[in-house]
Amino acid sequence: MAQSVREVMTSEPKTVDAGAPVVEAARIMADADVGAVVVVDGDRVAGIVTDRDITVRAVAKGRDPASTPVREVYSAELTTLTPEDTVDDVVRLMREKAVRRLPVVEGGRPVGIVSLGDLAVEREPQSALGDISAAPPNP
């Protein structure tokens, strides 16, 4: 049977509200020693914010992390996974969308994150996803 998202995802992801300041997302990352946090807007999963997003869209632009909201720097992602999706589905979606991380949602709640690094396929430079791995962050 094909490997499922549930088997490869990082469970119980940290979340941050889209309206929270970037400094709060950074604190969550630092405290939990993670590089990506799920962004929620009300009770909807809106996307993911990464350490790279903060570096590129806040710090490099000289914006004040205390007054810049997460919603201005995160990568909005309308595509979500369910724990029952297969790794093949993830590979296809990541290729189509040229993204390296996707949120996993169950019953409207964020239950995980799958990153390219969680998929063994990333180890193959000739694979379909090799180019995504080397690509810059999403605009």
Add this chain to the structure above:
Amino acid sequence: MPQVRERMTSSVVTIEPSATVVDAAKRMIEQEKGPLPVVEGDRVVAMITDRDIIARVVAAGRDPNSMTVRDVATKDLVTIGPDQDEQAARQLLAQHQLDRLLVVEEGNRLVGIISEADLRADEGPLA
């Protein structure tokens, strides 16, 4: 067995310790690079990563314009010599769970950088 010298990338984008954190972040995106080696003259003294910027500047509520690379860069470096064999590089990467190593000659003179991708470049698809 090939030496590190044959696999490494010799043109390395670097940053100076006195640069601001904003400058470091700008250079990371201009060059589409991740971690930047921090050099004084041609000697490497530290490494600055996204993670350093997030944890030591943004999360700490500090102003990236007034913090320098020297204040936040990681000084524990894992390095390798250009004449060592590539298997030694693989072992160091695995041991320290890194995706790249700084290649230095005597006196920590930076001569290149070698990444996981450089090391698997000639492996077949089934390797």
